[in-house]
Amino acid sequence: MGIVYQINKGVGKPIEFRGLQGQYIAYLAVGLVVLLLLFTGLYLLGTPLVALLPLVMGLGAALFFGVFALSKRFGVHGLAKFMARRGIPVYLKFSSRRVFTGLRVLQGNKERQARR
Incomplete structure (x- = not known):
């Protein structure tokens, strides 16, 4: 028999670097692109390199540590x-029952259409 090769071993796996x-x-x-643009803009404005390099290096280190910490804490998704969970309201407040009675009417209409 011939050799069986596995093709597309990484399909379905998240990208990792x-x-x-x-x-x-x-x-x-x-x-990193934003840091590069910041460095360029501040350099063109005349900021001395003695002040600019530590600033950009510090922000770059914070960026690396922050992104790696987020990746480690939260994973792929x-x-x-x-963020989606933070957008869900704690409770909903309605001043009338019309929202719920309307749902019942709509549900009844869907059931009637399904029977036909």
Whole structure:
């Protein structure tokens, strides 16, 4: 018999680069581009390199540590789930019962249409 080769072994797995998973790679890339633009803008405005380099290096280190911490804490999809959960209201307040009675009428209409 011939040798069986596995094709597309990585299908369904999240993208990973040096410990960063999924969207965190993009967050780091965008942050680095912003840092580059910040450095360029401040340099063109005449900021001395003695003050500029420690600032950019410090912000870059904070960016790296922050993105790696988010990746480690939340994983591939955890940050999106965390942000979505924060958007859910704690409770809903209605001043009338019309919302609920209207649901019953709509449910009855759907059941009648399904019987036909």
